[in-house]
Amino acid sequence: xxxxxxxxFSEEQNELSTLFKALGHPARIxxxxxxxxxxxxxxxxxxxxxxxSQATISQHLKELKHANIIQGTIEGNSxxxxxxxxxxxxxxxxxxxxxxxxxxxxTQCC
Amino acid sequence: xxxxxxxxFSEEQNELSTLFKALGHPARIxxxxxxxxxxxxxxxxxxxxxxxSQATISQHLKELKHANIIQGTIEGNSxxxxxxxxxxxxxxxxxxxxxxxxxxxxTQCC
DNA sequence: AAATATTATCGTAATATTGCAATATAGTAA
DNA sequence: TTACTATATTGCAATATTACGATAATATTT
Numbered sequence: 001x002x003x004x005x006x007x008x009f010s011e012e013q014n015e016l017s018t019l020f021k022a023l024g025h026p027a028r029i030x031x032x033x034x035x036x037x038x039x040x041x042x043x044x045x046x047x048x049x050x051x052x053s054q055a056t057i058s059q060h061l062k063e064l065k066h067a068n069i070i071q072g073t074i075e076g077n078s079x080x081x082x083x084x085x086x087x088x089x090x091x092x093x094x095x096x097x098x099x100x101x102x103x104x105x106x107t108q109c110c
Numbered sequence: 111x112x113x114x115x116x117x118x119f120s121e122e123q124n125e126l127s128t129l130f131k132a133l134g135h136p137a138r139i140x141x142x143x144x145x146x147x148x149x150x151x152x153x154x155x156x157x158x159x160x161x162x163s164q165a166t167i168s169q170h171l172k173e174l175k176h177a178n179i180i181q182g183t184i185e186g187n188s189x190x191x192x193x194x195x196x197x198x199x200x201x202x203x204x205x206x207x208x209x210x211x212x213x214x215x216x217t218q219c220c
Numbered sequence: 221a222a223a224t225a226t227t228a229t230c231g232t233a234a235t236a237t238t239g240c241a242a243t244a245t246a247g248t249a250a
Numbered sequence: 251t252t253a254c255t256a257t258a259t260t261g262c263a264a265t266a267t268t269a270c271g272a273t274a275a276t277a278t279t280t
Contacts (some may be wrong), residue, residue: 003134003185004136004237004238004239004265008160008161008162009136009137009139009140010136010140013139013140014136014138015189016133016136016139017133017134017135017138017139018134018143020130020131020134021130021131021133021134021135021164022134023127023130023134023265024127024128024130024131024132024133025118025127025131025268026118026120026123026124026126026127027119027268029123029126029130030119030120030123033123036208036211036212036267037203037211038134040229042221042226043226043227043228044148044225044226044227046216050118051118051188052118053267053269053270053271054227054228054270055227055228055230055269055270055271056224056268056269056270056271057227057271058227058228058229059228059229059268060268060269061227061228062228062229066232070183073219074161074276074277075192077224077225077226077276077277077278077279078225078226078277079226079227082257083212085209087211088205088208088209088212089207089209090211090250091205092202092205092206095201095202095205096141096202097151097197098193098201099196099199099202099204100212101146101147102146102193102195102198117275135237135238139236151256152256152257153256153258154256154257162239162240163239163240163241164240164256164257164258165239165240165241165242165259165260166238166239166240166258167256167257168258168259169238169239169258169259170238171257171258172258172259177278178275184246184247186247186248186255186256187246187247187248187254187255187256187257188247188256188257189256199272
């Protein structure tokens with residue numbers, strides 16, 4: 001085999017892992033940082049900025065879009081992608097929940 | 111080809127993507143949740159709890175450990191894993207930075 | 221309409237990940 | 251030491267991801 005057994009895990013667990021997985025590539029982190037810096041994101045700009053082909057950039061954008069991390073609107077004949085605040089907020093809540101649960105631990109074994 | 115071109119991205123970008131990648135599997139999310147619930151984590155318990163073999167669980171634990179998300183200490187002849195608060199805090203900062211940068215945007219295109 | 225510009229998709233090859241059985245390793249107990 | 255228990259590693263097969271060239275789709279301009 002080799003495929004991940006997503007059927008055996010909860011919907012929440014699958015949803016979260018999909019979100020993190022989308023962030024699990026340096027190019028996609030770089031794309032997000034670019035969006036935050038330039039306040040916009042046009043595919044062509046990324047192709048010039050990064051040493052990746054247009055097809056590859058487009059694929060990474062597609063994955064980020066699929067995970068609802070970015071959202072796009074048409075602007076002339078190019079497409080402008082922006083971050084999705086709701087998804088960021090969700091990520092924030094998850095991490096905070098992890099940290100809170102950690103702090104509640106009375107017995108540390110490590 | 112097919113490998114990710116990590117050489118072309120910054121150390122920070124690679125570091126972050128490695129961290130997120132480690133969280134990008136439902137089993138590993140489930141393991142983290144188990145640690146938060148039971149306040150400890152013994153490999154054998156996970157093998158009973160999840161429909162995965164001992165070898166597979168051990169591999170997932172290894173990946174989480176390698177990403178510094180969990181840390182282990184020997185306890186009798188089993189090993190107890192706990193979360194690494196520093197890594198959680200780092201994740202928290204990254205997400206917060208994303209959100210802050212998002213809020214600073216004057217011109218929204220989406 | 222035709223030419224141009226920009227992004228998306230397809231097909232393919234290389235690499236990475238996932239999962240498990242089998243085996244190895246490390247600690248405990250007799 | 252031997253037997254037992256728990257975790258780690260190895261080797262392999264199946265699936266997923268990454269990357270790119272070629273091509274398609276869509277919008278703009280002439």
